[in-house]
Amino acid sequence: MELIGHSVTGSTNIHADAEYPVRAHVRKARVLLTVECLAFSFQYDALKILLFKGGSNGLNKWSFAQAVVGENESPDDTARCLMRGSTGISTAFLEQLHTSDGIIKLPGERVVSVTYISLMNGFKLDENAGNNLGNKWFHLDKLPKLRNDQREMINCAINHLRYKAALHPLLFELLPDRFTIPQVQNLYDSVYNAQIDKRNFSKRLLSTGLLIKTADKDRSSKKGASYYQLNKDLYNPRSLSLIKLLPNLHTFTGR
Amino acid sequence: MELIGHSVTGSTNIHADAEYPVRAHVRKARVLLTVECLAFSFQYDALKILLFKGGSNGLNKWSFAQAVVGENESPDDTARCLMRGSTGISTAFLEQLHTSDGIIKLPGERVVSVTYISLMNGFKLDENAGNNLGNKWFHLDKLPKLRNDQREMINCAINHLRYKAALHPLLFELLPDRFTIPQVQNLYDSVYNAQIDKRNFSKRLLSTGLLIKTADKDRSSKKGASYYQLNKDLYNPRSLSLIKLLPNLHTFTGR
DNA sequence: TCAAAAGTGTTTTGTATACACCCATGA
DNA sequence: TCATGGGTGTATACAAAACACTTTTGA
Numbered sequence: 001m002e003l004i005g006h007s008v009t010g011s012t013n014i015h016a017d018a019e020y021p022v023r024a025h026v027r028k029a030r031v032l033l034t035v036e037c038l039a040f041s042f043q044y045d046a047l048k049i050l051l052f053k054g055g056s057n058g059l060n061k062w063s064f065a066q067a068v069v070g071e072n073e074s075p076d077d078t079a080r081c082l083m084r085g086s087t088g089i090s091t092a093f094l095e096q097l098h099t100s101d102g103i104i105k106l107p108g109e110r111v112v113s114v115t116y117i118s119l120m121n122g123f124k125l126d127e128n129a130g131n132n133l134g135n136k137w138f139h140l141d142k143l144p145k146l147r148n149d150q151r152e153m154i155n156c157a158i159n160h161l162r163y164k165a166a167l168h169p170l171l172f173e174l175l176p177d178r179f180t181i182p183q184v185q186n187l188y189d190s191v192y193n194a195q196i197d198k199r200n201f202s203k204r205l206l207s208t209g210l211l212i213k214t215a216d217k218d219r220s221s222k223k224g225a226s227y228y229q230l231n232k233d234l235y236n237p238r239s240l241s242l243i244k245l246l247p248n249l250h251t252f253t254g255r
Numbered sequence: 256m257e258l259i260g261h262s263v264t265g266s267t268n269i270h271a272d273a274e275y276p277v278r279a280h281v282r283k284a285r286v287l288l289t290v291e292c293l294a295f296s297f298q299y300d301a302l303k304i305l306l307f308k309g310g311s312n313g314l315n316k317w318s319f320a321q322a323v324v325g326e327n328e329s330p331d332d333t334a335r336c337l338m339r340g341s342t343g344i345s346t347a348f349l350e351q352l353h354t355s356d357g358i359i360k361l362p363g364e365r366v367v368s369v370t371y372i373s374l375m376n377g378f379k380l381d382e383n384a385g386n387n388l389g390n391k392w393f394h395l396d397k398l399p400k401l402r403n404d405q406r407e408m409i410n411c412a413i414n415h416l417r418y419k420a421a422l423h424p425l426l427f428e429l430l431p432d433r434f435t436i437p438q439v440q441n442l443y444d445s446v447y448n449a450q451i452d453k454r455n456f457s458k459r460l461l462s463t464g465l466l467i468k469t470a471d472k473d474r475s476s477k478k479g480a481s482y483y484q485l486n487k488d489l490y491n492p493r494s495l496s497l498i499k500l501l502p503n504l505h506t507f508t509g510r
Numbered sequence: 511t512c513a514a515a516a517g518t519g520t521t522t523t524g525t526a527t528a529c530a531c532c533c534a535t536g537a
Numbered sequence: 538t539c540a541t542g543g544g545t546g547t548a549t550a551c552a553a554a555a556c557a558c559t560t561t562t563g564a
Contacts, residue, residue, distance in 0.1 A: 001333045003340070004289065004321040027326040030285045033357070033367060034259065066259040071282040071365070074356035078256045085258070099354045099369050101329035102288070110326070112288060114354050163495055167422075182516070199518075200554065223516045223561040240418055247554070437543070454545070455527065477535045478543045502527075 002028060031102055031112040033069040035079045038097070038115065038157040039087070041122035041137060042174035045186045048122065048137035049154060050087070051144065062144045064153070065135070066113075075114040083118055086135055088126050092173035093119035093237055097160060117157050123176040162192060166246050169210055170237045172230055180218050180225035181205060188245060196247065208243050210235050257283060286357055286367045288324040290334045293352070293370065293412040294342075296377035296392060297429035300441045303377065303392035304409060305342070306399065317399045319408070320390070321368075330369040338373050341390055343381050347428035348374035348492055352415060372412050378431040420446060421501050424465055425492045427485055435473050435480035436460060443500060451502065463498050465490050 039050040051062040067082040069075050076094065083091045095117050102112035122137075138144065140158070143151075165171045171187055172179075185201050188194075205211065212231050217224035294305040306317040322337040324330050331349065338346045350372050357367035377392075393399065395413070398406075420426045426442055427434075440456050443449075460466065467486050472479035 001325050001328055001336045001340075002323040003337065004323060028323045029288050029326045029328070031288050031324075033284050033286050068257040068259060068283045069286075069357075070256050071284045073256055073284075075354060075367075076356065081256045082258065085256075096354060099330060099351060101331065102324075112330075159495065180516090197555075198516090199556080202517080204553090221515050222563050223514080225516060240414065244553095435543090452528075453543090454529080457544080459526090474535095476542050477537080478533070478541080479535075480543060499526095 029102070029110055031110045033075065034111055034113045035067055035069060035075050035082060036113050036115045037065040037079055037083055037118045038153060039065060039083060039091075039118040039120050040157075040161065040174070041120045041125065042171075042187050042190065043122035043125070043137060045190060046139050047187075047190045048139060049143075049157075050120070050135055050137055051146075052086070053134040053136070062146060063150060069114075079114075079116045079118065083120065086133055087120055089120060089124045091118045092121045093117075093170060095164075097157060115153070117160060119170070119173045121174060121176070165191060167242050168237060168239060169208070169235060169243055169245075172210075172235070173237055178214060178216070178227040178229055180227060181211075182221075182225050183218075192246065200247065201245070204245050208234075208245075210243075284357070284365055286365045288330065289366055289368045290322055290324060290330050290337060291368050291370045292320040292334055292338055292373045293408060294320060294338060294346075294373040294375050295412075295416060295429070296375040296380065297426075297442050297445065298377035298380070298392060300445060301394050302442075302445045303394060304398075304412075305375070305390055305392055306401075307341070308389040308391070317401060318405060324369075334369075334371045334373065338375065341388055342375055344375060344379045346373045347376045348372075348425060350419075352412065370408070372415060374425070374428045376429060376431070417447060422497050423492060423494060424463070424490060424498055424500075427465075427490070428492055433469060433471070433482040433484055435482060436466075437480050438473075447501065455502065456500070459500050463489075463500075465498075 037050075041048050041050070050065060052065055053060065053062055065082050065086055067078050069078045073081070075096075079094055080091050083089075083094075097115045097117050100113040100115065102110050125137075140154075143154070146154075161170075165188075171191060172184075174187060175183065181202050182198075184205060185196060185198055188196060188201070210231050211228040214227045214229055216227045218227060292305075296303050296305070305320060307320055308315065308317055320337050320341055322333050324333045328336070330351075334349055335346050338344075338349075352370045352372050355368040355370065357365050380392075395409075398409070401409075416425075420443075426446060427439075429442060430438065436457050437453075439460060440451060440453055443451060443456070465486050466483040469482045469484055471482045473482060
């Protein structure tokens with residue numbers, strides 16, 4: 001560690017005294033900056049996570065989407081570009097989860113990775129997009145063999161997603177522009193691995209005022225469920241104001 | 256951006272096709288990694304933020320604690336070391352807020368900064384510690400002249416602190432080992448710039464089960480307020496389970 | 511006509527809020 | 538004895554939870 005600019009003498013380290021010892025000569029780290037995306041989507045009534053074959057692990061191992069941050073890019077840019085490039089669609093919601101400690105990975109090179117959680121709209125995905133790129137969407141209960149630290153990262157990301165989505169209307173990013181209430185409930189049931197009471201869920205959902213009923217119905221079921229749209233005037237997945245869509249908010253736990 | 260390891264041919268960029276264009280040659284960024292700490296404490300019944308004179312802004316300007324991440328340090332290490340070195344006490348709570356875009360600051364050098372929010376225990380602070388190091392704790396309503404982006408960062412950090420503390424028992428880190436209920440309330444009133452009803456606040460506070468009453472009293476008031484301690488078995492400032500200490504949780508807003 | 515899924519309402523229970531008085535003590 | 542700050546209780550209103558039946562329609 002080297003303190004920045006707190007010196008009036010030109011010395012780089014005015015705190016190197018007996019009481020608050022700081023190493024006198026710290027070699028400044030120049031690091032290779034990468035991003036890593038844990039990408040989720042909702043397809044076929046289930047939450048999916050995106051994995052790639054042939055990552056830094058080895059050619060036949062699965063891992064997350066990763067990219068090196070270019071000289072003229074921000075990490076956010078890189079993450080968006082990575083996701084677009086590897087799925088063909090834009091990221092609906094992107095958030096930094098954590099910046100890694102920067103353990104030595106490549107020989108002689110320190111790599112610091114910014115980990116993102118990324119929500120991709122499964123309904124905009126081309127069915128075949130990415131198949132030739134070696135990526136695949138996995139059901140969370142049907143994951144391939146992964147390193148333990150990768151499993152942990154997935155758990156961490158899911159917990160984060162559940163946490164955020166319990167408080168904010170984040171998950172609508174995973175739905176098409178028009179959706180039905182049973183569809184929303186399937187999404188929440190899938191994310192929380194739960195069976196939420198449909199009467200109470202629909203009451204909570206409608207009471208947010210975020211949904212606008214349309215005249216059309218989804219005709220894939222016998223009775224047909226009404227389509228709803230988001231009220232764009234109110235909807236903001238990043239809003240700090242809290243919504244409540246889940247019962248027993250204080251008791252939910254991880255998978 | 257350069258994708259990592261998704262190539263079976265050795266080329267660095269298998270996605271450089273017409274459909275998903277990616278620049279064919281991206282210069283990998285080697286960046287100087289720094290940390291920046293927005294540190295809060297609770298002193299004299301008010302929330303304070305730590306600023307340093309003579310930061311990267313210039314010798315007579317105030318700014319946040321900053322340090323370069325050393326070769327053998329993680330950013331978290333650096334942040335803790337920075338805070339300990341500049342205040343004499345350990346950080347009670349540390350959390351990454353954001354990793355910056357890494358705009359060019361120093362000539363020819365790209366600097367990426369990991370911003371932290373840091374809670375320091377004001378009751379463990381040596382009254383004079385740091386005075387000779389050019390740091391000072393400022394009341395949030397009595398800040399010195401700062402750059403606009405620094406003001407924004409402070410607002411962002413306060414909003415984040417309020418958000419987290421409204422949901423989790425984070426603020427106890429700012430109190431001494433033994434504290435009184437009126438003291439906790441002063442803390443919350445200060446953080447939220449509010450006057451919370453003391454009867455309801457004390458009910459909520461005690462109903463969490465986090466507090467254990469001791470036999471002793473603080474004798475600085477006439478009647479004397481009972482000292483409480485945290486129930487270490489239950490207390491976890493990072494716990495994902497939610498507590499409610501504030502009224503109208505869904506409506507609170509920033510300063 | 512029946513099976514499948516959508517849609518809706520009420521009762522009960524619990525929790526948040528608003529609000530005001532008594533208590534203990536040092537000065 | 539009185540001013541100061543600590544401590545408590547209750548009635549009311551609101552919100553959450555539990556719970557079951559009716560509707561629509563394609564097969």
